[in-house]
Amino acid sequence: MPMPGKVNQTSARFLISAIAEGDDQRRINLAFDVFIKARSYSILNKICFNIAMLGGLLLIAWPVVVLTDIWASEIFRSPLLQTSLTAFTGLAVFIYTHYKRKKMLAENLLRTIAFSDMPIGELSELVIQEMAKIDLGLPLGEKFSPKQD
Numbered sequence: 001m002p003m004p005g006k007v008n009q010t011s012a013r014f015l016i017s018a019i020a021e022g023d024d025q026r027r028i029n030l031a032f033d034v035f036i037k038a039r040s041y042s043i044l045n046k047i048c049f050n051i052a053m054l055g056g057l058l059l060i061a062w063p064v065v066v067l068t069d070i071w072a073s074e075i076f077r078s079p080l081l082q083t084s085l086t087a088f089t090g091l092a093v094f095i096y097t098h099y100k101r102k103k104m105l106a107e108n109l110l111r112t113i114a115f116s117d118m119p120i121g122e123l124s125e126l127v128i129q130e131m132a133k134i135d136l137g138l139p140l141g142e143k144f145s146p147k148q149d
Helices: 011-020 025-067 079-115 120-134 140-144
Strands: none
Touching (some): 011 025, 025 079, 025 120, 079 120
């Protein structure tokens, strides 16, 4: 049995190619709108993941850098530099996980568009509501505000 798509592609790209084979132009347009978001989140994910991995590797290698005379400069021995690198790496991990979640939500929305038998009117309303939730941005207020009971 032939595979329906390429193995090395995101779920969003696979789903949009499957949806694009259909004949419901409004469903295709709706799916492409969600796909644009999923693709943007995928790009941001890749950038932040690579920054986080590089920062993590630098943090692991930091004791070797400090203990060798190759990097004898005082700037490399500075706790301020190590703390800044740790904070920057932590920020990259936070942004990566945030946009990874957003990408997953957009892909799930594409799955709903692809496999649902909902009429296009109801589907459009659902997509608009879900996209409004997805587009809220970074949840910094939720993370740092005091909880009220």
